[in-house]
Amino acid sequence: MSDIIRLTAAGLAEKLQTREISAVEATQAHLDRIDAVDHDVHAFLHVSNHALDAARRIDDRRTAGEELGPLAGVPLAVKDVLVTTDMPSTSGSRILEGYMSPFDATVVKRAREAGLIPIGKTNMDEFAMGSSTEHSAYGPTRNPWDLGRIPGGSGGGSAAAVAAFEAPLALGSDTGGSIRQPAHVTGTVGVKPTYGAVSRYGAIALASSLDQVGPVTRTVLDAGLLQDVIGGHDPFDSTSLTDAWPSMAEAARDGARGDVLKGLRVGVVKELSGEGFQAGVQSRFDETVALLTKQGAEVVEVRAPHFEYAVSAYYLILPAEASSNLAKFDSVRFGMRVQPDGGGTVEQVMAATRELGFGPEVKRRIILGTYALSAGYYDAYYGSAQKVRTLIQRDFDAAFAQVDVLISPSAPTTAFKFGEKLKDPMAMYLNDVATIPANLAGVPGISVPIGLAPEDGLPVGIQIMAPVREDARLYRVGAAIEALLEQQWGHTLISQAPALGGK
Ligand code: GLN
Secondary structure, eight states: OOHHHHSOHHHHHHHHHTTSSOHHHHHHHHHHHHHHHHHHHOOEEEEOSSHHHHHHHHHHHHHTTOOOOTTTTOEEEEETTBOOSSSOOOTTOGGGTTOOOSSOOHHHHHHHHTTOEEEEEEOOSGGGOOSSSTTOTTOOOOBTTBTTBOOOSSSHHHHHHHHTTSOSEEEEEOSSSTTHHHHHHHTOEEEEOOTTSBOOTTBOOSOTTTOOEEEEESSHHHHHHHHHHHBSOOTTOTTOOOOOOOOHHHHHHHHHHSOTTTTOEEEEETTSSSTTSOHHHHHHHHHHHHHHHHTTOEEEEEOOGGGGGHHHHHHHHHHHHHHHHGGGOSSSSSSOOOOGGGOOOHHHHHHHHHHHHSOHHHHHHHHHHHHHHSTTTTIIIIIHHHHHHHHHHHHHHHHHHHOSEEEEESSSSSOOBTTTTTTOHHHHHHTTTTTHHHHHHTOOEEEEEEEEOTTTOOEEEEEEEOOTTOHHHHHHHHHHHHHHHHHHHSSOSGGGSOOOSOO
């Protein structure tokens, strides 16, 4: 395996700045790695034909003495939910097969402007519905730690690409956990920023009141560097916050060297433990809690009584919003068109297109959503779910009046086997119990690797949540935990992942 691909984004960026490595070399090394392992991993739906050209332009500009951004020349994998002008954007769906967008998502545009090199589009559950990538219309992604297991979802492609060293950085989207849960099961770092902190313009919408774009990386610092590039106000996204944000990379650096844990008030969420949580996930989490206490953190148990209803509320609100967002795939405006027997009325063409173009999970949620929104049931289902959402937000407010951050395992289990939850949608949905509350309240959350579960040797992550707008706190605390554990182990967790693809 080339040494270039083992570097963190921060490490690679440094070598690019000193011209020890060129952007072309960095890009080529990752393209070679994709060539060597992606037939096994299947993290990518599309690999860019333009990456080397873009890298060459960065090298030329650097040679000409131009001042470039800190990540210029670093390759970036992009979840296929984000539209791009130079690569197809399918959101994992057959209905958008081959679709070319006339514009770049704001986060992609910002990444390009910062000199990052988009190298491909990553696999995902269709329209970001799922926790395993098994709902992708293009076949699942495999977990680099164990190719017989899922890489999480919906952003399993982005997480697997980063875990398999096919890209140092990736972009994801998190509506109910699709950045954090894949990070948890692949031993990587995933951040769902505060709702509105990162533009959603050009992110194919799943549920607009929950969706958030964010970084997928191997270290907390790398995530901070990427959020600094993609974050901040975007006039094209009406929910985008106008705040001036501090540097997340600085916060991560600060956390890694300082003693931020001393006196930090940490709340362990009582409702996110116990029943349904795998023993090895719980034990790694408990050890991390003990470590925090040893470092002088004031750890207390916090109650969030309405979290119990979060998954139920989410599976009314999400399908309701999704059914409305997906109405635009009508055979006229975007993507595929199926004409039954070569003709048909508008309704028949639309029905035939949606019948063939959408997979079973998407259909299930459209049906659930339209049912929940129908006149006779609106108050009973959608209206009640919105009330529960408010109660969950109040739980967060009450908790954050007592503590600085909340913590839990990022997901109840380690990576499960293919097929294990596919036939039982409820079992699949429950894998997001820990991550969904943050989306319902708009608060930021990060997943940081904390070790391997003893029973199966698979990665486990801790989730840290902070109040709205306090993303920098996540980076500070996340980097502190990461640094402590690395000190204790003498290596990073991801360095223990199987090499794949021979040498
Ligand atoms: N797994 C969750 C779902 O299926 C989360 C999806 C997401 O965050 N995009 O809805």
